[in-house]
Amino acid sequence: MDAYAIVEELRKWRDYLIGHHFKLITDQRSVKFMFDSKSNSKIKNEKIARWRVELSYFHYDIVYRPGTENIPADALSRICGATTSDKLRELHEILCHSGISCMMHFVRGRNLPYAVEVVKKITTFCQVCLELKPRFFKYSGQLIKATQPFERLNLDFKGPVPSQSRNKYFLTVVDGFSRGPSFISEDLKDFLMKKDVATSRTTPYNLKGNGQAEKYNGILWKTLTLALKTRNLDVSQWETVLPDALHSIHSLLCTSTNSTPHERLFLSSRRSTTGQSLPTWLIQGGRALLRRHVRHSKNM
Incomplete structure (x- = not known):
């Protein structure tokens, strides 16, 4: 964080510092080592190497000063x-x-x-x-994996939950391939019969028998309660934050598949509930800071 602060401040005051010799004082030995232009040591971290290249056109001396000697805060x-x-x-x-x-x-x-x-x-x-x-106990077992979207679906109900409308139950449907839950109509049974889709039931109150749907019921309700808590809303108002909760689940990484449910199903990233892919403070005009995560060698 201290190194990043130095880079940002030199970028901001660049027009005043170019062509002048100045002194950088830091209370971090590691920062002094990183930005010491007189040091010939090799930097293996790509980000630090880019920072050193960016700061190479400044003429400065960097000095280490212990925090106990710094009377004013940095x-x-x-x-x-x-x-x-x-x-x-x-x-x-x-x-x-x-x-x-x-x-x-x-x-x-x-x-x-x-x-x-x-x-x-x-x-x-x-x-x-x-x-x-919550902190859940992890069960050990083998999951039957799907090889393509909608090949294997897991369904489960959750409820009744507090609500300000007549909607008091969740019908959670999880695609075994994309790991994306969604809601479908009450005519599911007739639809499946017309499409010649085989169905099977699990034993009531047997969590292991329908693990994916049971897990996503917990994930969905946990996401809803977190969103409600952030907005200081009562639990009965869960329908107001349901779109944002589903967007969060569909758009964020699933560690089991190493991709987001939306990307795995549609091969594209998902926009937010407002039609934007980023928060407003990230899409407004101004300088955009990018971070490169690719390393071409162990040294750069």
Whole structure:
């Protein structure tokens, strides 16, 4: 974070610093090593190497000063870090409090300038996630895998749930290939019979017999409660956040398939419920910061 703050501030004040010799003072030894132009050590991290190239046209000396000797706080890095954290926290809430793996997949897929450590910090210490995300015991077993979309469907009901309308039950249908749940009409049985689709039933209250649908019932309800908590809404208003919850589930990474349900089914990324693929603060005009995640060698 301190290194990124230095890069951002030099970019901002570039017109005033070019052609002048100046001094950079940091309380991080690692940052001094990274940006020391007099050091001939090889940098194997691609991002740091790009930063050093970008800073190579500045004429500066970087000095290490321990934090105990810094009387005024390093306000520039603190402000930059706070702004970055606020934006990432907002994105985390928009995506209905997704986990670390899903957040990193979303960030990297859109080249957003957030490091893994920052994503982990925001996700791990989110108060809503700590309060509402349960810790499940993982059962060991073998899952029958589908080889193409709609080859194997898992269905389950959840309810009754508190509601302000007559809708008090979920009908969850999970495609075994894309892992995407969706809602379908009550004429399912007649439709399946007309299409010569074979069906089978599981034993009531046997969670292992219909694991995918049972799991997604929990995922869907957890996502709804997280979205409700963020907006300070009562649980009976779950229908107001249902589109955002389903968008979050369909658009974020499924670690079992290593892709999002929407991408696996339609081979394309999914836009948000407002028709946009990114939050408004990321699509407004201004400088766009991209992060390159491809390494061509172990040194660069």
